[in-house]
Amino acid sequence: MVKENFYRSQRKTNLLNMYNNRPKYSAYGEILRPAHFQSTRSKVAVIPPNYKLFTSTRTINMNEITEEKERSAYEVLIKKGQVPFSILSERKGKVKLEYKDIHKTKRARVGNLLLNRRANDGESVKNQNNDENEKQKRVKEQNAVPEEDALRPGRSKRIWNELYKVLDTSDVIVHVLDVRYPKMFLCKQVIEYVKQNEHKNMIIVLNKVDLVPTAVTKKNIDILSKHFPTVAMHSKSLFNFYGKNNLMNLLRQYKKIHKKTISVGFVGYPNTGKSSIINVLLNKKSAKTAPLAGETKNWQQVKLDKGIHLFDSPGVIDVKDKPICEDDLEYSAVLMGAVRVEKIKDPEVYVNQLVKIAKEGLEKKYKIAIENEDLFLEQLSQKMGKLNKNGQGDVHLVGKMVLNDWVQGKIPFWVEATDIFP
DSSP states (O other): OOOOOTTSOHHHHHHHHHHHOOOEEOTTSOEEEOOTTTOOOOOOOOOOOOGGGGSOOOOOOHHHHHHHHHHOTTOOOOOOOSSOTTTOOOOOSOOOOOHHHHSOOOOOOOOHHHHHHHHHHHHHHHHHHHHHHHHHHHHHHHHOOOHHHHTSOSOOHHHHHHHHHHHHHOSEEEEEEETTSTTTTOOHHHHHHHHHOTTOEEEEEEEOGGGSOHHHHHHHHHHHTTTSOEEEOEESSSSSEEOHHHHHHHHHHHHHHSOSOEEEEEEESTTSSHHHHHHHHHTSOOSOOOSSTTOOOSOEEEEOSSSEEEEEOOOOOOOSSOOSSSSOHHHHHHHTTOSOGGGOSOHHHHHHHHHHHSHHHHHHHHTOOOSOSTTHHHHHHHHHTOBOTTSSBOHHHHHHHHHHHHHTTOSOOOOOOOOOOO
16 A cells, blocks of 8 residues: 655555555455456445426326327427427428519600609609708707707706606705805705605715815804704715715614615706715715716616615706806806806806906916906916917917816815805
């Protein structure tokens, strides 16, 4: 018997044992103990247990077998398929084809009568097409949205329906506000909905607190917490955030109070950071995010915890009652970040309004002294070197750059804390 050692593997040892092992014989030459692989006996076979052995089986009696034999004595069913072969029948014999399908007929001579008929038919078809084109133009004119309404978000019924879907299915409503101007980003429809449905709870999240001083955030929390639970947050990225634990603790408390599972809906104006907060809570990129308005088109459902489900809603806005600019509501929609900058035709017009609101922030950002509001873009384009072919400042390009910086929060601006609830 070869012993196992450090110089041979177990496989090599078993092979040598097989070679060295010999059968043991009796005095009469009978094998008492066979060698390895010499015995012809095998172990008793055992059928492994299976639940299919105890299920009902399909049986057939002898009468059915005899009937089948008489019906088709020389046919054997090998495997039954799902294709209805009885419907498929091969054609016996050759298929007759028509002469016209194979050979082309001779072209008949066209007389003056046929030419006139074809000309009349062509004119009638032309008139029908003109009538259809006129109808399509009328429909487009009726359904067309004016350029003025294109800058006023919150007009789409589909987006408002998506918002109310989230409100109806949510037990806890998280209203996301921009801490720089909370009153401007408060949605009155959501507040009225919560007051009408007393069984629903609301949490106010002051997002983007990294853009304002700490004292401003503290004052806003002290004022708003008198009405609803308020949490301060900022969610720049998955690795740079603040206030996640406070919001998680609030949601878990509501889960214990109400029931085993709760649904939480995030609502608010466009570009307030609803999807970014959801990604921070999940610690992964689940909802689509972008520093632009209108990235979320439909409501989305995400599972946060064992009993907490999150719903993300598209941003809606209505600037009728509270414009940020006293001149026009369109300026308010643009300066609130509710309209994408690339859709704006005349950005320099809105930059002039921005200078009236955030003059100090613009001077601090671009390090330029603003003496005249109308000449601000001209001075900035000369400083940046953004010139057109004539050597003058490219006011259009620089205006879009300024609006992009404003929407992304690169220009410092905030409003003193006040009570935003009536």
